[in-house]
Amino acid sequence: MDAQLADVEAGKRFYGELFGWTFEGAYGSSVWARLAGEPVASLAPKLDGRMPTVWTVSFATPDAQGLGRRIVAAGGQLVMAPFPVGDLGVAALAADPEGAVFGLWQAGGHHGFGRRHRPGSFVWAQLYTRDTAGANVFYGGLFHDALFGEGARPDFGRSEVTEVFPAEMPPHVLAHFRVADLDDALGAVQRLGGRVQAPPFEPSYGRVAVVTDNQGASFALLQR
Template sequence: MTGHEGSWPAGTPCWVDITVPDIETSKRFYAALLGWRFDESAPEFGGYTNARLGGRAVAALSPPMPGEEAGAPAWTVYLATDDLDALDSAVTSAGGEQILAPMQVGPMGSMALYADPEGAVFGAWQSGQHTGFEVTDEHGAVTWCDFMTSDLSAAEGFYGQVFGYTFAAAGMPGMEYELAFLPDAPEEAPTGFAAKGPDEADMPSMWSVCFHVDDVDAMVGRVQEVGGSILMGPSDFPFGRLLIVTGPDSETFSLLTPPQG
């Protein structure tokens, strides 16, 4: 178990959320699957609801904003920033597109949404009272967020320019996968970038989220029991045993049991 206090380093995946058409259905699904419990949502935050494990924030669910056209639900990964206005300029200078302009979320912090040059959506978060994940790497909490791209070199160019990442090959058999490192923490990679394989050519470039589970094989039946579906796995790879699934609104995410030790 890894608890976390305070803001996350700039460039680190620090939060995930999803907008869903029926928030009560999604609450029941994720509570049953990952053990989440939910805050009461405040009207001034439009029904946005934090999920918790042992009282610590792990993710959030939200209904669509009034008048908002509901798109296909998908998990949004937020990358931490110490200066949202400067990041906004960096994103557009590097060829990204502003989807939601920087906005203050009361005392919680400030957020913005962007699309990178491939059209992949990501969020940016400058923390206030809400600093992002309060726990990671335990059953039900986020353990990894990464990016899948059709052009690894171009993606590294964009995110390297915006967030200062440097990259090194992860040595993943059968796939091209690069670990991204922050300038001030060259020994620890907060995220990774994967080049699409031939079977993934039709998939969009996207950020994705992976939740830690204690026994991924036991989750196969559980996912289906509570209203999800299995896309792939479970299968072994150098960093554990992985299962790729969908939730009640066909949103994709992964479940991972790391290797012992």
């Protein structure tokens, strides 16, 4: 999972205080975010000011090229074809048939999360879609074993974008970070210059609020 930001130093200050992350150089101008010494995310500078300020969740795959072909065959698209990231692995950026963007990661020296499901780390990704049946077919066909196979631990769900959402909200994948106390975390977000997009609500997987950081990147906070 990585954030594309206009100001990585400002991102380090925001997330360092919010989640207790520390940082070290990763690849190029990007930095690893670590919690208790384990990698939990990365922050990267936007290469083009026209790019959105966003968090992107990546699915692990043993074959980014092959999965990219399957995505296109299933009606999705490759936003960025697979490319090497030094000796760390191979990355790609894809979109589902409705345009929701997600990443792919074929591990080399970097295998992904060192810590998750704990406060201050990734806990859930939620797809917001206007076509739930189509999403079931698309993601189920690509990632069936990971999402539904024996021993799979749920990390991913989907919700329908209904009339309660703004009409202009596009389908998207929303990254969730676990927090020990949601109200305290919301106070910290606002104190650090972020804002609350959606106040706390209670889906089946916990108590959630949607926020933006001090540069406009959206993410969710989840208390279980």
